Amino acid sequence: MTTTDTTTTPGVDVRRPLEFTDARLNARIPTGPIEKKWEQRQFDVKLVNPTNKRRYHVIVVGSGLAGASASATLAELGYNVSCFCYQDSPRRAHSIAAQGGINAAKNYRNDGDSIFRLFYDTVKGGDFRAREANVYRLAQVSNNIIDQCVAQGVPFAREYSGLLDNRSFGGAQVSRTFYARGQTGQQLLLGAYQALSHQIELGKVKMFPRTEMLDLVLIDGHARGIVTRDMVTGKIESHIGDAVVLATGGYSNVFYLSTNAKGCNTSAIWRAHRRGAFFANPCYTQIHPTCIPVSGDHQSKLTLMSESLRNDGRVWVPKQAGDTRPPPQIPEEDRDYYLERKYPSFGNLAPRDISSRAAKEVCDNGRGVGPGGLGVYLDFTDAMQRLGEAAIRERYGNLFDMYERITGENPYAQPMRIYPAVHYTMGGLWVDYDLMSTIPGLFVIGEANFSDHGANRLGASALMQGLADGYFILPYTIGDYLVGSKLAKADTSHAAFREVESEIQQRVERLLSINGTRTVDSFHRELGKLVWDECGMARNDTGLRRALARIPELRAEFWENVKVPGEGNDLNQELEKAGRVADFFELAELMCLDALHRTESCGGHFREESQTEDGEAQRDDEKFSYVAAWEYTGKLEAPTLHREHLTFENVKLQQRSYK
C-alpha cells in the first residue's frame, strides 16, 4: 500500500482500490459520533490566553461574508487583524449580490426540519462528494448564524406576529430559508461589514481597501504573509503575520461570462496553490438555470434572477426545431414543457444542475429561442391566469423590473427568456476539518475552499457556509495552530519577502513590456468560451483533450501578444485584469485535467460518457468516492493527484432521483 500517488496522466490508474487516503491529506476529523465531533474538537483545541491574543497578528484576504465575519470575530477575540480587499470598500464584496436567502435548521415552521435533515439534504444535494463531518458541523452552526445576524440588526422578513418568516427554496421540502426581500446577501454582508467597521474603529482591524494580494510568502514552510499591490499607487508591499486566511471567493470568472462581479478572480488561491496548497475538485462548478441570456458580443457579465421564479413560471421550448413564431402564436400542442415532461414530481423545480443541463440539451437540439438560439422560455401566463397579474407583481415585481431593464422586453406581456450561466464554484483549496490548507498556517474559508457542498451546492447554502466559517469555525481552530506552532521571529525584511516581491515586480514589468496586438479582454473571452464549450455544463473525453491542447497555446500567445497600456506605478485597471487572466489560464488547465480524470458524472460535473439510460448523471462510487486534491509540481500539464477517500457512515449512498 503506497501513501503517495504520482498519477500524472489523466484517466490512468483510477481503478485502484481507494480504501485509504493519501498521508499528505490528513483531514484531522475528530473521532466519535457525528453529533459530538465539533464539540469534541472545540474542547481539544488549544486555547490562547486572552492577554496573549493581542500578540498574534492574522492576515485576512477578502471582505465578503467569510472574510468580514472572520476579521470581525478574530478582532473581537483580541487578535490583531489586517484585512485586504480589492474593492474601494469592504462593503462591496460579491457576497452582496446573493439574492435568495440563507438556510438554517431552526425548524421554526414545525415542518420536520432538524440539524440532521439539513445535513442529509446538503450531502445528498452535493451528490455524495462532500465530507460528512464538515457538513454536519455546518448544519449545527447554521442556527447560531441566524441568532447572530438578528442581534446585529439584519432586517430579515417578518410575519405579522413579529417573528421571523421562512420560505422553501431551491426544491427543499421544508421551509428553512431566512431572507431579506431579494437582497439577503446584501443584508448579511452589511451586518458583517458593520461588525468589521466597529473593530476598525476600535483599532483592532487595519483595513486595506483597493489592495490586491499578488502572492503568498512562506518562511520555513509556514504561511507568514502576503505581497500586495496598492491599486492606486501601484506600490508592491509586503505584510507579515502569524497566519494567513484566504477568503477570496470562487473562480467562476475563468469562464469570462458568469454571474460573478467583474473583479472576482482566482489569483489569491492560485498563487497559494503554486506555493504548495493543494487544489481540490477544480472541475466542480455550478451552473445556475435562471439567468438572462447573452444579448451580443459586447456582453460583459451575466445576470442571475432568483430561482424563486421557477415556483410559478413554466419552462418550455417549441417542439419543432426552427419554429420561430412569436411565443403566443405557438399553440399548446406545439410546445414542449420539458422539465414537467421529464421530471413529473419536481417539474420546474428540479435541482440547478438538472434544470441547466436540460436547457442545454434542448438548445443543442436546435429548439432554443431568442438571439443565437441560446434561451428557453419561462412563462408566467398560467400563473397570471390562476392568481392574477397583481399577485405575480407582488411576488416577483422587482425581478420582472430587472428583466425589463436589461432586455427591454415586458415579461408580463411575453414569456421571459432564460439560459444557464456559471454561478458558483464548489472546488477550491483543500482544507482539513480545521479549515487549514496543506500549507501550515494558511487557512481558507468560504467559497475559496473546496468546502462543504460536494459536487453541487443547494440554494441558500453559500451564505450559510461563508458565515459559519467566519463567525464560528475559523476563530476557534486558528488558535490551536497559533499556540501549537513555534514561528521564527521575522519581519518583512526577511529574504523570503524580498524574493517574492522581486518576482512580482518582474511579472508586472513583463506584462507591461509585451505591447502586443490583442487586449486582455479578447484573450479572456476566448479562454472563457473554450472552457464553457469543453468544460461547462457537459464534458467529454474528446472535448477536454481538445481544450487541454488549446489552453497552453492560447496561454503562450497571451504572454507574447497581450497589450497592457499604462504604467505600473499608477491606477491601471488593464494591468490588474492581465494579472488575473494570466492566473485563469493556468487554473483552466487544471480544471480540464480534473474533469478528464473524473470519468464519472456527479452533481455539476456531467461526463457524457457516464449517464443512466434516461440521460441522468451516473456516479461511480467504487472508483470516485474521493476528493481529488492536486499538487502543483512546477509543470502545469502534470500536477500530482492526491486522494482523500470519502466515507459515509451516517447517510446511505444512493443515486439522486428527481423524477
Add this chain to the structure above:
Amino acid sequence: MNLTLQVWRQKNAATPGKYVTYQLADVSPDMSFLEMLDVLNQELILKGEEPIAFDHDCREGICGACGVVINGLAHGGQRGTTACQLHMRHFKDGETLTLEPWRAKAFPVIKDLIVDRSALDRIIQAGGYVSVSAGGVPDANTIAVPKENAEKAMDAAACIGCGACVAACPNASAMLFTGAKIAHLGLLPQGQIERGRRVIHMVEQMDEEGFGGCTNIGECTAVCPKEIPLDVIARMNRDLLVAKITGAS
C-alpha cells in the same frame, strides 16, 4: 447608434483634469452603459491610448461600486437604476453625452471617473452598527419586530453606499446615506441601546469629512438607485435632537 462622448479625464488627484471628446459608432441599444464604455476602452487600448478608468464590479446594481454623472444626472437619471443597469436604448442616436465623476469635497478624484468614497466607510465606523460580538446572543425569535417596522428598516437598509446622493446634492450632503443607516438600526429593537450615541458620532464624522448640510432639495432621493425616502433625514435630525437633549454620548 452613434454617440459623441465628452469624458472627464484626470491622471490623478494632483493633476488638473479636462474633458476629452470621443466618437463611438455602432453602439447596440442592448448594451449597458458600462458595456458601452468597455467598447470605447477596447478601441482606445488598440489605438495605444489609456482607457478611461471607472469603478464597477457586480454590474447588477447592488454593490454600489459604479457611479458616473451622465449629462448632469448621477447614474444617468433613470429612476431606481445604477449606471451599470442603465441601457443604451434610453439614449438617442447622434446624442452627445457628458460623463464626469461624482463631485464633492469629501470625494477627491483618484483618476478619471474614479473618486475616493472612503469617507462613507468612516461614517459607518463612527457608529453604524450594533456593538454585538459573535456568540452569546439570544435565540433569534426572542426578538420580535413588528412587520411594519421590519419593512421600513429594510427600505432604509437597502442603501448600496454608491454616493449618488452626495453627487446630486448642491451642498454635497451625505445626510441621505447617514440617515438611512440611522433609520435602519433605529427602527429595530436591537438598535435602541446605542441609538443616541450612534446618531451623535455619525453626524460628527459626517461633518468632519466635509459633507454639507441638508436644505431639503430632494435631489438625493430622486437619483438614489434604491429610492431611499427623504424622511430618513428628518428621522436623523429628530434622533439627534433627542440625543443632544438627553445628553447621550
